[in-house]
Amino acid sequence: MNVTVDEDKCCGAGQCVLIAPEVFDQRDDDGIVVLLDAAPPQEQHATVREAAAVCPAAAIELTQSR
Structure with a gap:
């Protein structure tokens, strides 16, 4: 999993x-x-997905590692 954030979208x-x-x-x-x-380890993927899902500004993007 790769994580990126858009600081311009983030509402804090x-x-x-x-x-x-x-x-x-x-x-x-x-x-x-x-x-x-x-690139968080596998054991953190579920919580990172949850964090992205609840972000009110949709500032977190998740992609699969290659």
Whole structure:
């Protein structure tokens, strides 16, 4: 799995950080998402998918690794 985030779409809701803190964080100044792991291990895939699904701004994109 490859994870990308669109900082321009991010509204700073923080749901991704609450669900998958190993993969996502937020900037202190404005709350915009920070991607910590663009290729998380298999055991984190379910939580990363959940984080992407609940993102109110649809700022998280997931693609399959090749």
